[in-house]
Amino acid sequence: MKSFVRLIAAAALTVAGATGALAQAKEWKEIRIGTEGAYPPYNNLNAKKELEGFEIDYGNLLCEKMKVKCTWVVQDWDGIIPALLANKYDV
DSSP: OHHHHHHHHHHHHHHHHHHHHHHTOOOOSEEEEEEOSEETTTEEEOTTSOEESHHHHHHHHHHHHHTOEEEEEEOOGGGHHHHHHTTSOOO
């Protein structure tokens, strides 16, 4: 029974901590999104070197709905995760 009470108390503290963190969440004005730009039909660079594809359209639509500026960052596939960890983009 004591372990059950401790589990409930730990869950309550976790929820309280998460709620406090959400109350102090960043106000997003711009979201930087990393993509390779070489995986049609999801994302690719057209002849004008502009990003296009389903992923790009969907990301732009989400940014529009969230009322934030959407900035796309083209990154070679091998560097996708290292660049994300280095904060070169947010998503």
